Amino acid sequence: MSLAEEGHLLIIGAGLAGYHTARQVRAQGHAGPITILGAEAHPAYDRPALSKAFLCGTTDLCDLYLDDPSDPLDARWVRSDAVTALSTEPLGVQTASGTFYLGDAVVIATGAEARRLSGHAIRSVEDAAALRAAPLAGARVAVIGGGFLALETAATCTTRGAGSVTVIAGEDLPGLRRLGRPVARALHSLHEQHGVRFTGAARALGVTRAPPDPQADQVVTLSDGRGIPADVVISAIGASPATEWLSRSALALDPGTQAVLADDTGFTGIPGVWTAGDCALWSAQRTGLRPVGHWQETVDQAQALAAALLGGSPSPMQEPYLWSDQHHVTIQAAGMLALADEVQVLAGSIEGNDLLVSYLRGGTEIGILGMNRLREVVRWRKSRRIRPAVLAA
Known part of the structure; x- marks a missing residue:
């Protein structure tokens, strides 16, 4: 059922998925x-810089806003009012303020919430500001x-001048x-070159504020019995879909993650209800063909969802793409890396921080990753670009 x-159109969530869905629908x-x-008080903002430029203090929140002041999105924004329930008959949502909003279509884009062991996390601008x-x-x-955020x-x-930085990745x-x-x-070599230490495969079990080291504020207890004294502890152990408010709804949620299940246009199977972003699990994501929780994936979903919502033909989803900036190195990857059964080094070296790696499945290349290899990754993405089908006249 198209809009x-x-x-x-009601969009629940004022983050990347919600904003780009609205932009695409208008476009x-x-x-x-x-x-x-949106539940947050701020205008929609970009999160990737929270762990980098914003945390460094070289950029501020206003620099992260998604909307362009010279071309503002034609939409009504409602901030600081979290949605608490979904209604399918009539179609709409209830918010914490007691307001009920009717809609002809609803897009659920509430994102995800940081899993927090202890200490600081970096999911929202408030998290990053507290750490800054x-x-x-x-x-x-x-x-x-041990992921890119960590x-x-x-x-x-x-960069901020920490006396020591220890990463507890939970793998060798x-x-x-x-x-x-x-x-x-x-990655291990790159960070060690800048003084970062790793604890190996030991996992973090908890954080205590009564450490044996009187000079430290906290101690992280590891699965091998060690304790890591720390003045500042940062949890970057992933995020969970922000879907608790949907637990009693008619929507199908993934048993493991509680993400909203949808087809590869974002349609949930409930008339008028769609979903995208970190709170959603599209069909291809369930099979491992697509990544979950990456910026470009969310933007591509918004474009496909908008087309399907309006009754058009969605543009084909391109090869997954992700990137990360760490120290002086930009890491870019494209393709179905998670499905690879073989990894081959094509060029560069570990010590030189310029590695170019091919990912293969059954002998066929399905992905690529480069460290400061912009040209090669761009060329690979262009060679794999899927063009929309041209209908015969």
Whole structure:
């Protein structure tokens, strides 16, 4: 069921997915009202810089706003009013303020919430602002997690002058399971070159505020019995879909993650209800063909959803793409890395921080990753670009 030209679109969530869905709906010709409901007090903002430029203090929140003041989105924004319930008959949502909003279509884009072991996290601008205000110069910092967010944060803490930075990745090398041994060794080497230490495969079990070291504020207890004294602890151990408010709704949620299940246009199977972003699990994501929780994936979803919502033909989803900036190195990856059964080094070296790696499945290349290899990754993405089908006249 597509949205009528003058129909009212309700978007639940004022983050990346919600904003880009609204932008795409307008760009694809929808003339009806759009209402965007957000729990945060801020205008929609970009999150990737929170662990980098914003944490460093070289950029501020106003620089992260998604909307262009010279071309503002034609939509009604409702901030600081979290949605608490979804109604399918009539179609609409209830908010914490007691307001009920009717819509002709609803897009659920509530994102995800940080999993927090202890200490600081970096999911919202408030999280990043609290860490930015922390006295990091000379401090002992422990970062729990081994993904790109954890490694970006570790790199930024060294830039901020931390006395020491220890990463508790929970695996022998950071990114080993997801990216393969050559890339994991290269990431390990890159961070060690900048003084970052790793604890190996030991996992963080908890954080105590009664440490045996009287000079430390906290101690992170590891699964091998060690304790890591720290003045600042940062949790970067992933995020969970923000869907608790949907637990009693008619929507199908993934049993493991509680993400909203949808087809590959974002349609949930409930008439008029769609979903995108970190709170959603599209069909291709369930099978491992697409990544979850990456910026470009969310933007591409918004474009496909908007077309389907308006009754058009969605543009084909391109190869997955992700990037990360750590120290002086930009890491870019494209393709179905998670499905690879072989990893080959094409060029560069681990020590030189210029690795170029191919990911293969059954001998066929399905992905690529480069460290400061912009040209090669761009060329690979262009060669794999899927063009919309041209209908015969």
